[in-house]
Amino acid sequence: MTQAVPHRQRHSLALEQLISLNSSSFIPRHIGPTQAEVAAMLATVSPNRALSLDELMAETIPADIYRQQPLNLPAALSESDALQSLNTIAGQNQVWRSFMGLGYYNCITPPVIQRNILENPGWYTQYTPYQAEIAQGRLEALFNFQTLVTDLTGLDIANASLLDEATAAAEAMSLSLTVSPHKNCHRFFVAANCHPQTIAVIQTRAKPLGLEVIVGDPTTEDFQIPTFGLVLQYPASDGLVCDYQNVIAKAKAQGVIVTVATDLLALTLLTPPGELGADIAVGSSQRLGVPLGYGGPHAAFFATKDAYKRQIPGRLVGLSHDVTGKPAYRLALQTREQHIRREKATSNICTAQVLLAVMASLYAVYHGPQGLKNIATRIHGLTQVLAQGLEQAGFQLVHDCFFDTVQIATTATDLHRIKQRAEAMEINLHYMETSQAWITISLDETTTLADIRDLLSIFAPEQSISLDALIQGVKNQAWPDYLMRQTPYLTQAVFNRYQSEHELLRYIHRLQAQDLSLTTSMIPLGSCTMKLNATAEMLPITWPEFAQIHPFAPLSQTQGYQKLFKELEVMLAEITGFAGVSLQPNAGSQGEYAGLLVIREYHHSRGAQHRQICLIPASAHGTNPASAVMAGMIVVPVNCDEQGNIDVQDLMAKAEKHQQNLAALMITYPSTHGVFETEIRQICQIIHRYGGQVYLDGANMNAQVGLCRPGDFGADVCHLNLHKTFCIPHGGGGPGVGPIGVAAHLIPFLPSHPLIQNQDGSHLGPVTAAPWGSASILPISWMYIKMMGARGLTQATQIAILNANYVATRLAPYYPILYTGTNSRVAHECILDLRPLKKSAGIEVEDIAKRLMDYGFHAPTVSWPVAGTMMVEPTESESQAELDRFCEAMIAIRAEIAEIETGVADRQANVLKFAPHPARVVTSDTWDRPYSREKAAYPAEWTKTYKFWPAVSRIDNAYGDRNLVCTCPSLNEYAPSLE
Known part of the structure; x- marks a missing residue:
């Protein structure tokens, strides 16, 4: 008989339990069902016998891959402890003043946008707007973004954003190849003064496609050699504002498709690319209110002529009407979506950066055309003050036509002295040393006269330079009058009525009210994993130590980031069973592409360039075959059986048939049909037997974490959707993050980056613009894993x-x-x-x-x-x-x-039929x-x-495609409807 515990002892035991209990334990906050609900659901799932969770797992997961031992991860931290730990890591980053440029700039995020968009789950927990009737607010904001881009670039049509400027330029290369009159031409010209990361990503993209990238001076090129495309930077990476009209005319006379990589803020003052004759314009909207974030996420843009609207990559928002005749937005031209076109797709980019595009569009709405022009004029004026002061101090400027960037020619000795003085003041400039030494300084919205004074003191510490006198010498512009913009822009009503915070706040919330997000209900999308994006995970992304660091800041200033990257890589490697991880891909589609490039480089390193066949099940994600084609592979479909599983006999037959040329198998696991296929080990063994590599699409990793590991059962490469399994929110269709894990033999082939030290020798160049992709949102996944621990994740x-x-x-x-x-x-x-x-x-x-x-x-x-x-x-x-x-x-x-x-x-x-x-x-x-x-x-x-x-009401998609409208009407066109 059990002896009763005295009252005092019972109280003592309860108190001990309470003391050991942490009230901010995260696991029960993240997991929805209580223990009682779990028991009730198990009883529903198995009404005829008692069933435990472990037994359900054993019935679901094949025994030969079911992992019994726990993950080797640190014990779970509470929300408060995890935030404190991450704060300590963030403190190891040094937030210096950055004047490095290269396509990345400090900016001011209006607090009304930061609080009500970036930090608002009503915006960041939305899904891609495929169900347009409950996504009208976000679609309107993206429609505004497209209008912003088309107006400023002077082109006909723009998409709803891409991943970053460099990948947008690579997409421009692909479009140019598709529409070029030069059939079977493989020569692509890139101006040497484009941003270095843009050149590198283009080279990475071109290599598997057999394209020749020529990097040189376009002003001396006659384009007599057949060339299918040209990319110019305007303003250039070194600051030069060049009149490209003659270059563009000369190129187009030879049938060259011309792309201009440009800066939206500069285009409020400069003649737009469309008026210069460009066919395509690309760039980043980052400086329109989106933090640096050590490289991302940022929304790129892509604009082109109406003639190319069916070749434009990514998503396009169009205006149609519903069945009652009311105007309504939706995604247009869906036939371009990669899940339909598959291996015939020109791109695998079915993702975007919606949340960041929304921020940029609302930044433009908030400031309006005059406000944007004022910001650009102020930046340009300060740049002129700096340029005059440098010249007064005896320094030689490389260019006298510029917008926000000046380049100084100097000696190696002077460069090192200037660098020492700049570092003593915690200021970053861009330094280049080849046969000559250059220093580049880029100004931005946050620059003040005090910054100019400090910069001049770095270059001329012994001189006293009067800023007042310099200001008197500022001109209207530091470029010829004929390059001054004459065309009006942003004349639409939306950009001219919300300049007060009160009005913008109401506009934001009107839009939000039209969008269903996780704040309203569950979003039960198969393969998209719309799970909790906890507030504790989201808080750190706006900390200055993460948000206000330039992606090319010296590694010595980013030790916190480096520690976070390393810890996240180690945790992801343990979860997946792989030996190495790259965090660079900034979307799931980009992860697919990067993983296949790693496989390609591995085969080439072994002299097996002929291995080009990629086997892909008929049920695969549409981005899979598109990625394979981009990676220079030939797609061979594999049949599925009546149960939706891979037909192993068909796989074996095709692997044997193509054994001399087999490069890879792409497989999703659990299957695209939501089932753990029992033959997964056998499938991997078949591919390895014939010399191929196994690429596993990690879209369904949420069914594996803690229970089985791709690296254990035979996969060689796996991309992970951190915006699915690891809690980075979808943001209404972006941001996404798609790092790849690889087996040990593939580590030497992971993506590198030309602007980061200690990465020489890698076989593969960068796949994205920033070295660690969308770095500023990686703390979200770090927080999730740390707060869940091995037990919580399982x-x-x-x-x-x-x-x-x-x-x-x-x-x-x-x-x-x-x-x-x-x-x-x-x-x-x-x-x-x-x-x-x-x-x-x-x-x-x-x-x-x-x-x-x-x-x-x-x-x-x-x-x-x-x-x-x-x-x-x-x-x-x-x-x-x-x-x-x-x-x-x-x-x-x-x-x-x-x-x-x-x-x-x-x-x-x-x-x-009448719904909704x-x-x-x-x-x-x-x-x-x-x-x-x-x-x-x-x-x-x-x-x-x-x-x-x-x-x-239900939207008429066919009408919208027949009558394609992708930009807002001007204020004059809009006025009658207001009356």
């Missing part, structure tokens, strides 16, 4: 798998589950087969997606990887209550479909639909407590 994966099986079990009686594993289990996602409903009720998958909006949900992934299906991924962050709410919505919709099947509702005029139902429609004076307003607007009880209203 538990998160277990719950992700449980949640998916729970949803599958609840919905199976209403919607068939298309694919399951050997024990009738799914991995972290499940596919609902909706195809029979088309025959029984005339209902398409799109109808269900739109009706879900009325219930307050974003649809799961639609018609992928199988047309007519929905792929549901609930993630570990959703509670049982939220899962039940989603399931009840889907069950209710099935009942609405049953009304059609039984003839109670009409096959054409029914609540699904915005407030404007439901509250109109006219209601002629054969169902009640209440059924339309409040289909579930919870919608009566809180209702998220779709902004518009």
